[in-house]
Amino acid sequence: MAAVMFRLLLLAAGLATAEIGLGSALVDGSAAGWALTLLAGLPLIVAGSAGFMVPLLGWPRQKGDSPDA
DSSP: OHHHHHHHHHHHHHHHHHHHHHHHHHHHOOHHHHHIIIIIIHHHHHHHHHHHHHHHHTOOSSTTOOTTO
């Protein structure tokens, strides 16, 4: 349960950071807003999403492990 909460927090932090950055980037044309969106927001979104996608796709964790077991 702690792992799911951590992934949700990463995803929420990434989405919030991207939204804050995009607001100032699109309205004011701020370079800092674009940097906040691209350098902080997107990596957090990818990290949070990957945490959910890997278990859902059922990729084996070690070589030789079967996802059916």
